[in-house]
Structures are given as C-alpha cells and as structure tokens.
Amino acid sequence: MRVFKPSYYEKFKCIAEKCRHNCCIGWEIDVDEEKLIGYMTAQGDFGNRLRESISLEGDCPHFVLGANDRCPFLNEHNLCDIIINMGEEALCQICSDHPRFVNCSEEREEVGLGLCCEEAARLILTYEDKTKIIGEESEDDAVIFGVRDMVIEKLQNREKTIDERIADVKEMFRIELPQKQWDIEFLKLERLDSAWTGRIMAMRGQGHELSKDWSIPFEQILVYFIYRYMSEGQFDGRYNERVLFALLSFHIIREIFKRSEETLEALVEICRMYSAEIEYSEENVEALLEQLND
Ligand code: SF4
Structure with missing residues (x-):
C-alpha cells in the first residue's frame, strides 16, 4: 500500500494536559x-x-x-x-x-490530521509553505488524484486573492454554491455543543471586514477540505458536491470568523468546532452533501 500524507503531517504532537478540548x-x-x-x-x-x-x-x-x-x-x-x-x-x-484520519482506495492510503483537534488545527493554520501531498505516485492512480492536484494548485496560487482562487475552482467545475440560508440549514443539523448553536446564530448579525491578511490560514483550510473529501467521490461519484462541501465549509468558517475576535486562536477554535460538529458526524456531512446536490 502506498501511503500519502500532507507535508505538515509528521510535525504533529499531542499537547495532552495543555489541551483545552481534550479528545x-x-x-x-x-x-x-x-x-x-x-x-x-x-x-x-x-x-x-x-x-x-x-x-x-x-x-x-x-x-x-x-x-x-x-x-x-x-x-x-x-x-x-x-x-x-x-x-x-x-x-x-x-x-x-486520533486526530489522524485515513482514506483508502486501491493500493493507496491517504492519511491526514483532523481539524477537530485544536493542536492539529493550529499546526495546519500556521503552516506557511504550500501544503504538498507527499507519496509515491503511480501511472495507475485514478484520474481523480490528478484533478485534485489541479484544484489544490489553483487554491495555492498566491498571486491571487482567496476569492479569486475559489472563483477559479468554481469555473473549473462549472459549479456555484446554492443560494440558501445556510444558518437555517446548519441549525437543522445534529449539534453537540450549544456554543456551536450560538456561533451559527451569530452569522445573522453584521460581520466585519477582516483587517489582517488571513490568506495563508484560509488557503490551508481549503486545501485540507479538498484533500480530505474530494477523492472520496470515486466511491459515490459526487465530485461536484464534495468540492462544494469544501467551499461551503470554508465559507461558514470565514463568516463565523468575521463575527468573532480576529485572532489566530479564535480561528483555530472555529475550525475545531466546525470539524467536531460537522465533519465528525457522518449524518451531518451526508445531509450537507444532499443539500449541495440541488
Ligand atoms: S485534541 Fe489533540 S491535542 Fe488535545 S488531547 Fe486530543 S490529540 Fe491531544
């Protein structure tokens, strides 16, 4: 089995008793x-x-x-x-x-670190280099991995703003996020923590323009979701929905961030919550994929 991992993967170390949200x-x-x-x-x-x-x-x-x-x-x-x-x-x-995840396909195992761990989120968001997916490629790899590399390359084009990069990905697949009241859709989902409900409700209020340049953490969030979810489309054919799921996840995290303190720790916490509430509930991921299929 050939193993693939993001370039930051080996840097992870659990902070144990210093962790605020112990797994x-x-x-x-x-x-x-x-x-x-x-x-x-x-x-x-x-x-x-x-x-x-x-x-x-x-x-x-x-x-x-x-x-x-x-x-x-x-x-x-x-x-x-x-x-x-x-x-x-x-x-x-x-x-x-934990907090590692594994996606397997024929002769290829892809591992990563889940954002639901605050230290993994910190590592991913503060990783300055463009994330590389490291592993031994083969000519027999499914086409999807090559397509995903192209998506990641577009998201890592640092000559452009984050929104321009997202627009390039949408154009590549000819997709758009459905116009929905996403706060209502997220409130319909299973929830673990009442604080998450408060975060979703806060999206109804006025957000502020972000004053600092958050493009590198935002790029890493987008690449994380694309890496983790897009290639799973080989099992259900829902490639467009999975790309949209990555874009929607980023959109929600950024909208909540615009309504919170503008610090790295605040962004880490929003990513951790999003991951725990959405990613780690198969039902919630499935419900959103369905919503993105309209
Ligand atoms: S959430 Fe992460 S850092 Fe915290 S105890 Fe678990 S593995 Fe360690």
Whole structure:
C-alpha cells in the first residue's frame, strides 16, 4: 500500500494536559477487538479497573464514560492512565489514531490530521509553505488524484486573492454554491455543543471586514477540505458536491470568523468546532452533501 500524507503531517504532537478540548472528553470511545483481548486479560489492579470500565453492550465494546463524559482513564491531570500503566502501545486503535484520519482506495492510503483537534488545527493554520501531498505516485492512480492536484494548485496560487482562487475552482467545475440560508440549514443539523448553536446564530448579525491578511490560514483550510473529501467521490461519484462541501465549509468558517475576535486562536477554535460538529458526524456531512446536490 502506498501511503500519502500532507507535508505538515509528521510535525504533529499531542499537547495532552495543555489541551483545552481534550479528545478524551465528550466522545464515545470504542475498543477494537485486538486491544479488547489485551484489556480483558490484563493482570493486577489495573487489569480489574480496565474490565470494570468496559461495556460490551451495544454495537461495539466501549469505555463507560465518567462524570462530564470523561474517559474513565483520563486522570485529574488530564493524562491517560492506560499510557501511564501499560505504555502508549496499549492504547486502543481509536485513541492511537486520533486526530489522524485515513482514506483508502486501491493500493493507496491517504492519511491526514483532523481539524477537530485544536493542536492539529493550529499546526495546519500556521503552516506557511504550500501544503504538498507527499507519496509515491503511480501511472495507475485514478484520474481523480490528478484533478485534485489541479484544484489544490489553483487554491495555492498566491498571486491571487482567496476569492479569486475559489472563483477559479468554481469555473473549473462549472459549479456555484446554492443560494440558501445556510444558518437555517446548519441549525437543522445534529449539534453537540450549544456554543456551536450560538456561533451559527451569530452569522445573522453584521460581520466585519477582516483587517489582517488571513490568506495563508484560509488557503490551508481549503486545501485540507479538498484533500480530505474530494477523492472520496470515486466511491459515490459526487465530485461536484464534495468540492462544494469544501467551499461551503470554508465559507461558514470565514463568516463565523468575521463575527468573532480576529485572532489566530479564535480561528483555530472555529475550525475545531466546525470539524467536531460537522465533519465528525457522518449524518451531518451526508445531509450537507444532499443539500449541495440541488
Ligand atoms: S485534541 Fe489533540 S491535542 Fe488535545 S488531547 Fe486530543 S490529540 Fe491531544
């Protein structure tokens, strides 16, 4: 399998206890089969604690979350007791992968860092170079990867403004974002955090013109969404919708940013929220792809 990754990928390092939105809080954490066997046969007091903290009910074995939906192994210093007691290699698949994502096609595996992790978002948004997708190309690669490279090249044309680059991509596919009241459409979606509702509602108010040049973080956001979603069209044929999903995601993030404090940390937080609320809900992504098919 040939592996592809964005050029910033290896720079990521989890900031653990310094993280404001720890990924071990608020999500159900499934335990994969291989690690389940290890946990169920672990010795001593920690082995007992592991077994007491795993539920085998439902579709998939999972940790029983504690107060405030905390992972039962996240200690009071926001450090992981599984790593402390058994080493990093004992983490279940979902924990060792996060915030990484994988898209697979025949003989090609594409990995990336998800924006739902604040440190990954910080890394992506502050990456100054044009993001390259690094991997061993083959003549047998589907045409879509070449087309996606062309889209990324257009989005990275730093001779032009961000809006001019977006216009070039729309022209390439002869597409336009449907004219909709997107705040209403987003309010119809499943939501995790009431603060996200407030962000969507805020889009109804007057935004301000951005005073600084945010073109590099904006470019990285666009490239992120194109890299992550466009090639998945090879499985459902919805290429245009997927490009529009990338443009819509950027549009919403920028509109919310225009109504917030104009700092990098504010933009990181908006991207993190967007990702957690939209990207990490298959239902929400699907609902938006349908909306973009009108
Ligand atoms: S969200 Fe990111 S930085 Fe925070 S604990 Fe999880 S992986 Fe680490």
